[in-house]
Amino acid sequence: MLESRLITIIRRSKSINQIRSSFSSHGGSTNLHSRFALDRYSTYKHVANPTTRNCLINGFRSLHNLNKGTYKPSFRHISTVAASVCKENKETVKLLVTAGPHAQKAIGIWLFASAAWVFSMVILGGVTRLTRSGLSMTDWKFTGSLPPLSDEDWLIEFEKYKQSPEFKRVNRGMNIDDFKFIYWMEYTHRMWGRALGIMFALPFSYFIRKGYINLRLGVRLAGLFALGGGQGMIGWWMVKSGLEEPPSEYSQPRVSPYRLAAHLTSAFAIYCGLFWTALSVVMPEPPTESMAWVNGAAKVKRLALPLGILVGVTAISGAFVAGNDAGHAFNTFPKMGDSWIPEDVLSMKPVIRNFFENTATVQLDHRILATTTLAAIGGLWWSTRKVDLHPAIRSLIGSTMGMAALQVTLGISTLLSYVPVSLGTAHQAGALTLLTFMLLLNHTVRRPSPMLLKSLPAVVKTS
Numbered sequence: 001m002l003e004s005r006l007i008t009i010i011r012r013s014k015s016i017n018q019i020r021s022s023f024s025s026h027g028g029s030t031n032l033h034s035r036f037a038l039d040r041y042s043t044y045k046h047v048a049n050p051t052t053r054n055c056l057i058n059g060f061r062s063l064h065n066l067n068k069g070t071y072k073p074s075f076r077h078i079s080t081v082a083a084s085v086c087k088e089n090k091e092t093v094k095l096l097v098t099a100g101p102h103a104q105k106a107i108g109i110w111l112f113a114s115a116a117w118v119f120s121m122v123i124l125g126g127v128t129r130l131t132r133s134g135l136s137m138t139d140w141k142f143t144g145s146l147p148p149l150s151d152e153d154w155l156i157e158f159e160k161y162k163q164s165p166e167f168k169r170v171n172r173g174m175n176i177d178d179f180k181f182i183y184w185m186e187y188t189h190r191m192w193g194r195a196l197g198i199m200f201a202l203p204f205s206y207f208i209r210k211g212y213i214n215l216r217l218g219v220r221l222a223g224l225f226a227l228g229g230g231q232g233m234i235g236w237w238m239v240k241s242g243l244e245e246p247p248s249e250y251s252q253p254r255v256s257p258y259r260l261a262a263h264l265t266s267a268f269a270i271y272c273g274l275f276w277t278a279l280s281v282v283m284p285e286p287p288t289e290s291m292a293w294v295n296g297a298a299k300v301k302r303l304a305l306p307l308g309i310l311v312g313v314t315a316i317s318g319a320f321v322a323g324n325d326a327g328h329a330f331n332t333f334p335k336m337g338d339s340w341i342p343e344d345v346l347s348m349k350p351v352i353r354n355f356f357e358n359t360a361t362v363q364l365d366h367r368i369l370a371t372t373t374l375a376a377i378g379g380l381w382w383s384t385r386k387v388d389l390h391p392a393i394r395s396l397i398g399s400t401m402g403m404a405a406l407q408v409t410l411g412i413s414t415l416l417s418y419v420p421v422s423l424g425t426a427h428q429a430g431a432l433t434l435l436t437f438m439l440l441l442n443h444t445v446r447r448p449s450p451m452l453l454k455s456l457p458a459v460v461k462t463s
Helices: 001-011 016-026 032-045 048-066 075-092 101-130 150-163 166-169 176-210 215-242 256-284 291-323 351-357 359-383 393-418 421-444 450-454
Strands: none
Touching: 001 048, 032 351, 048 101, 048 215, 101 176, 101 421, 150 166, 215 256, 215 359, 256 351, 256 421, 291 393, 351 359, 359 393, 393 421, 393 450
16 A cells, blocks of 8 residues: 555656656666655655655655665565654644644644543532532533523522522522522523533544544544533532432531532543643644753653642642532641641541541542652652753643642632632632643653654764
8 A cells, every 4th residue: 555655646746757857867776766865855745644654754854864775666566665664653742633733733732622621511510619609509400591581480489499498408598699699600600611512523533524633632532522411420420429408407518528529530531631632732842952851851750750640639628628518627737736646537437438528528538749849859850959850841840830829819818808709719820730730840840752862962062
């Protein structure tokens, strides 16, 4: 197949006559193949498909470098050399998009836009939770439905809400205008998610039809799309837990912290998958210009991966803080009330329940994890000060350090202020922003392909 493609391209460029005239004028000299290869190199470097272009260029480079006696070029030899180079390319540079730079740019923009949309979904979900709007809609349809359009429709929805435990125990004095506000918040959150599904599915179908997406990328994106569809069902599964009667008459209705954590974890997973894939599409190789920088990046990588996991675990622990309303207790720092460790941190049986359901324990865990995260990122920054690193990696480490400090500051401010909507939302956005920096850092310190490594000098050449 590759041989026929080479012949077709050569014929289209009308090079058959050039080959024959070159044979006649040079009499099969040893320089013939070099001139032929250099001429073809200048022609094929403009081929749009990067994989085909690299195969052709490297194939003719190999012909140019052959200097052993009289050489008779043949299409079979050309295709053999090119095929061997292509095989090496496939083993070393695994591109997610092989349809050229235009397709690569289009898919990259689409994936980054989808990741940004998920980011906004997380923020909107935080606002919905902090304004206690999440339980205003007492039913759910996968395809969605129109909002109330008349006063009669609004009264019907309000009557449904009046049957919920939240209205009976918390919002008994709510009027129809207050209800409209929380209803619109939840409705917007749901429809924003459905709009994301459409915005993702339509370009996905188009890119598949155009042949821009290969099998490996297609499977990955299909999995993320399925996870996004399941996210709506996880959200309703979470809301249903808040529509049930609380176990105690003194308890306020709220969603299960386990289901809230599952909902947030799923959202974070979708975001991470989209953002990482977008980076892989637009940046197949990490930035590096010397082996010294590659070795420096390897040192950072050993710390960056566990740090990224720690940031993710800290963020998920924040979901349990939100699910247990733990931010409204122990509103002091650094102590929790009058003590460093509250007495009832292990009061529940079995003990494991305390780490997910006990207000004091959940908040203590989050404090410890947040402090550890800040200290660990600070340690990464300190330990890499004298390591020879690419400027982009050094800048990312400094930015991550600054974001971690800001996130801890936001968390403390939110706690001391009794969780206002503005600070609570900013703190949730900060968690995802910090995770974004960790994704960027881990993606940037990847090891380059063997092909790129072979071409790197020992140190950066300075002019």
